[in-house]
Amino acid sequence: KQTHEKMTEYLDELEFLAYTAGAEVLKRFSQKLERPNPKTFIGTGKMEDVAAYVEQHDVGTVIFDDELTPGQQRNIEALLKCKIVDRTYLILDIFAQRAQTSYARTQVELAQYEYLLPRLVGLWTHLERQRGGIGMRGPGETEIETDRRIVRDRITLLKKKMKTIDKQMSTQRGNRGALVRVALVGYTNVGKSTLMNVISKSKVFAENKLFATLDTTVRKVVIGNLPFLLSDTVGFIRKLPTQLVDSFKSTLDEVREADLLLHVVDISHPQFEDHINAVNKILDEIKSMDKPTLMVFNKIDAYKAEAYDDDDLMVERTGAHYSLEEWKETWMSRTNGDAIFISALNKNNFDSFRKKVYERVREIHVTRFPYNE
Ligand code: GDP
Known part of the structure; x- marks a missing residue:
């Protein structure tokens, strides 16, 4: 009973987060598992329930109350054919909406790119690894490499910017006297x-x-x-x-x-x-x-x-x-x-x-x- 109550409260909080991000929640699903399914986070049966609901109600986004691995995210997206958002992404999204100053914006942007980087994976990379790569170099691959490089450069730049701001703020804090x-x-x-x-x-x-x-x-x-x-x-x-x-x-x-x-x-x-x-x-x-x-x-x-x-x-x-x-x-x-x-x-x-x-x-x-x- 207690775990059930906890689950409800966790989902209450997730719903509140979703509302803060500007989403309307249509339905909640929960499942008790020993540990998350490594491929799809939730089990096959539950996934079928969700998929049926998504299709029936033309759902745009499904939100998970945990951080999904990049692989899980891709697998679930392929199964549900809608946008998959995890808890981390949702929180980052809210932070992005609410960032007022250039300092906060820089912080959020950096966090967003760091979240994005491991998720910029080509459609073929995992197949390539499995099959030895011959003939598997899809046309998208170079684009993804370029994207990755752009993101990495951006992260380096933002980190530099943050360092400068951190220094300024540290001086400001120091100037506040005793x-x-x-x-x-x-x-x-x-x-x-x-x-x-x-x-x-x-x-x-x-x-x-x-x-x-x-x-x-x-x-x-x-x-x-x-x-x-x-x-x-x-x-x-x-x-x-x-x-x-x-x-x-x-x-x-x-x-x-x-x-x-x-x-x-x-x-x-x-x-x-x-x-x-x-x-x-x-x-x-x-x-x-x-x-x-x-x-x-x-x-x-x-x-x-x-x-x-x-x-x-x-x-x-x-x-x-x-x-x-x-x-x-x-x-x-x-x-x-x-x-x-x-x-x-x-x-x-x-x-x-x-x-x-x-x-x-x-x-x-x-x-x-x-x-x-
Ligand atoms: P913060 O996120 O911790 O800064 O919280 P806020 O100051 O923004 O307050 C969150 C909400 O709680 C707002 O709707 C406030 O009006 C409400 N709130 C704050 N203090 C009290 C209180 O003492 N009693 C009640 N009932 N509500 C409060």
Whole structure:
């Protein structure tokens, strides 16, 4: 039952991603397999179901909730005769749509080309390998080689451009002086931009779509005469394409160089603990797990505990059955008090939040400017 629930939630998220990319979802298919089919990702029977549906409803695109190998993608495309999009491609597509600055555009373009390169495979190359190549050199082959070279050149160029920008951004970060730096991190759509807006009273784009924020926004914030820098970074997501983790180096450097992290969580989301783990995994990858962190549980206004009947022993007590009070206790003890529960929308508990941030920033500030005390 639990895996079924998980699957539904994963597909909810995929549907939300698809919606963000501008697609309308007609139908969902899921299958339980020990491991993905190496040739077609899903099994033969399931593929037939999908194929029948695609044909009947004239479906334009089929989206898979995982990264497909270039081979799988080609095989499935041949079977379904429509556009095949995997999770990585979908996320890259959304990033491409949302990239506002030339920096973000360069990052996304680089990630897209890196995704594309291994997929630029000639129709005949795999046959050639199988049959020894004689007479198999199809007419398309030289074109593909040319395409590959163009893409490789483009990647080299973009990497050079990124290096220059990274250097500029690193200098910019260096020029910000000794102010304490705080970074908002969290799964996508948890309310980071909203929180940024209410703290800094600035207008940052907030929208109920995934990845409204692509570029890092840095604002100078003052709480109780204490100035510090607050940055809002790109939202993290389960299975964030590795190409993106690499190319969003500067964006993630903002996190890496921060003195304090505010890890924002959408507690009203049934999978919020999975989200915390996904974010921690990325923080670990960029070696930022050990930073001082304040867990900010947002959207308490929207939290709904599922009805739980104490006498009903058949109901397994899963996370969603906890009350907000119980979650508070759990996380306060897990984080040694470094957790706070708020609603950025209704500003519930906002004074305590500001006080907590103030205290943590002040601690860091004092170690940096000991003579001002
Ligand atoms: P980000 O992707 O983490 O930057 O998230 P956003 O700030 O763009 O917010 C995502 C969505 O959640 C928006 O529709 C916000 O209005 C909504 N949101 C943000 N904070 C709260 C909150 O405290 N309660 C509720 N109910 N919704 C919120």
